[in-house]
Amino acid sequence: MINIEVQGIREVADKLKKLMDAVTKDMEKTLSDSAEGIIYPKIQERFDTEGFGRWQPHTEKTHFFRQNRLGYYGMFKFAGEDKILQWSGRLKGSVTGGAESTKTITQTSEGTSMILGTNVPHATLLHEGGQTDWGEPMEGRLIYEPEDFKTELIDYIREQIKVVINS
Numbered sequence: 001m002i003n004i005e006v007q008g009i010r011e012v013a014d015k016l017k018k019l020m021d022a023v024t025k026d027m028e029k030t031l032s033d034s035a036e037g038i039i040y041p042k043i044q045e046r047f048d049t050e051g052f053g054r055w056q057p058h059t060e061k062t063h064f065f066r067q068n069r070l071g072y073y074g075m076f077k078f079a080g081e082d083k084i085l086q087w088s089g090r091l092k093g094s095v096t097g098g099a100e101s102t103k104t105i106t107q108t109s110e111g112t113s114m115i116l117g118t119n120v121p122h123a124t125l126l127h128e129g130g131q132t133d134w135g136e137p138m139e140g141r142l143i144y145e146p147e148d149f150k151t152e153l154i155d156y157i158r159e160q161i162k163v164v165i166n167s
Contacts, residue, residue, distance in 0.1 A: 022164040024107075024111075024112065026164060027107070027112040028105050028107065028112060030157060031112060031114040032105060032114070033156075034156050034157070035097070035103055035114065036097065037156070038153055039116060039144075039149050039153070040095075040096045041096075042149040042152075043096050043143065044092075044096045046143065046144060046148065047083070047085065047086060047092045047143075050083055050084045050085075055084045055085070056084075056139050057084070058084060061136070066082070066087065071133070071134075072087070072122075076088035076090065085141060085143070091122075091123055091126060091143070094118035095116070095118050100118055100120055101118055101119075102116070102117040102118065103117075104117075123143070125138065126138075126140065126141060126143065127142060128140040
């Protein structure tokens with residue numbers, strides 16, 4: 001039989017509780033900072049490069065609608081960029097921290113979570129694909145993929161925990 005004796009368990013438990021309290025307290029700020037410093041810039045990069053060159057190009061119908069300011073393209077002012085998904089700038093602005101973006105941070109007994117979103121009505125269609133208003137199928141153009149910033153986000157949170165440990 002093997003016996004293991006642990007001395008100072010109370011001190012270890014107290015330090016662990018203090019660490020967990022500090023991490024939990026700072027998690028809302030950490031998540032919010034990570035949106036500003038990691039997630040939004042990665043999504044901006046995806047727009048700047050039109051999906052790193054992987055987004056489907058505009059169809060002939062889209063070019064026609066844009067040139068003649070028909071449908072959606074007549075309802076919103078041209079933002080000056082003839083790039084994919086960037087006619088008015090609303091969508092890009094809404095997923096990179098602009099006026100129509102949403103950021104909800106929730107703390108529960110199970111932990112802290114953050115949901116980033118957009119109030120732009122057609123964002124889901126553009127992100128996931130589906131059927132357009134004129135009845136044609138549309139392939140989605142992933143506006144973001146969690147893999148785009150997963151590693152950097154985990155590293156950032158680890159660094160913030162180290163700051164708490166060392167304080």
